[in-house]
Amino acid sequence: QTISFDRPDEKMVYFDLDVSDAEGIGTVEVVASGNGERSSYKVELDVVNTNPVSTVSKELILEANATQALDFETFGVTGTNTATVEFSTLPSMDFTGRMQYLIQYPHGCVEQVTSSAFPQLYLADIFDLTFDKKQEIDVNIKKAVEKLGHFQTPNGGMSYWMGQNTANDWGTSYAGHFMIEAQKKGYVLPLTFMNNWLKYQQEAARSWRPSYRIYHSDLAQAYRLYTLALAGHADLASMNRLREFNEISNDAKWRLAAAYALAGQKEAATKIANTANIEFTAKNGDYYTYGSVDRNRAMAMETMILTGNTQYREQAEYIAKQLSSNRWMSTQTTAYSLLAMAKMVEVSGGKDIGLSFTTNGTGKEDISSKKAIAQRNLKIK
Known part of the structure; x- marks a missing residue:
């Protein structure tokens, strides 16, 4: 462009x-x-694409000893494309796509940070992963463990946003649940985290009283008791008190049954589960637990696995269909659905994978694995 000056300006x-x-x-x-x-x-400018990340998936069933070709084309901005092929002996559930949604989500609160990392704890158990992918997952989990440590309040609870002084009821149990499972997988927690968290949960469990006015108060208490049992500190007195609550909800029954199962009280767990049903319905106040019908169904499926209820197979088929669909799912619903499916694979397993594939007619790769799912990244031209 051309501009003119007739004086300093x-x-x-x-x-x-x-x-x-x-x-x-x-x-x-x-x-x-x-x-x-x-x-x-x-001058350097940071160029950010304002469009959301888009994905396209293709699915096919490959019979034994069969050969099939699958064509795909990249789309979107050049240089931003990635492609992954996933082989599975399980029902289709788009595990990779849903997992990527959680990883790429702009996480900030305690629930979202937890949801991003939680299912990754089990990927190595059910996926045949490359070394690089295992390293990436390991880094993600360690970062989440470290970050969640900063959400802990002085009284041992977990705040919803980092820096807040008030503990969040459901977030404390959910994040603590992840930390317990991470510790069992060999990850090191912040030094005083677990002791302080246990003290908070134990005090909250003892001081809880039944309420007909607070939505999902019983489910939050049942989940709290579940986490204590998972940590090896089952509070049977508080569990019995909740069990005797006449208005205990269906969702809370499933979670409480899981707590009894973890505490070694399988007979009590089965009795409670037998009074619950699988007709999960939306209720007012789901936001209190950041939940949904599908999240609660996934939690119930986990209980069925713990109690040996074979109905978990029917629930797994339903959840797999939801995961493989294009419908939106919240971060916690996505995370717990993946978590429940991973637990199912750990218990019942899947068939071994044995196959060979080539990309663009070259670079043959053989996969022979005891895992139920194998995932490989494809090179983009």
Whole structure:
């Protein structure tokens, strides 16, 4: 552009930049010349694509000893594409796509941080993963463990947002649940985290009283008792008190039954589960537990696995269909659905995988694994 000056002055000039083919850090150089002089200045601009991440999935069933070709094309901004092939002997559930949604989600609160990392604890148990993928998962889990430590309040609970002083009822149990499972997988927790968290949960469990006015108060108490039992500190007195609550909800029954099962009280667990049903319905106040019908169904499925109830297979089929669909699921519903499916695979397992595949006619790779699912990244031309 050309501008003129008849005296020393400042003028503003605007340029439109086409960034449709750019992403990340770009450099713009501004050059000004006049009256025999020349000056330039470089500035870095961060180009962020405002469109959401989009995915396309294709699915096919491969019979034994069969060969099949699958064509795919990239789409979107060049250089941002990735492709993954997943082989599974389990019902289709788009484990990879749902997991990627959790990992890429802009996490900030205690529930979202937990949801992002929770299912990753079990990926190595059910997936045949490359070394690089295992390392990536390990880093993700360690970061989540460290970050969640900063959510702990002085009284041992977990705040919803980092820096708050008030403990969040459900978030404390959910994050603590993840930390217990992470510790069992060999991850090191912040030094005083578990002792302080246990003290908070034990005090909250003892001081809880039945309420007909607070939505899902009984489910929150049942989940709290579940986490204590999982940590090896079952509070049977509080469990019995909740069991005697005349208005205990169906969702709370399933969670309480799981607590009894973890405490070694299988007979009591089965009796409670037998009074519950699988007609899960939406209720007012689901937001109190960041839940949904599908999240509660996944929790009930976990209880069925713990109590040896074979109905878990029917629930697994339903949950797998929901995961493989295109419908939106919240972070916690997604995380707990994946968690329940992973628990199911740990118990009942899946058939071994044995196959060979090539990409673009070259680079044959053989996969022979005892795991139920194998995942490989594909090179994009």
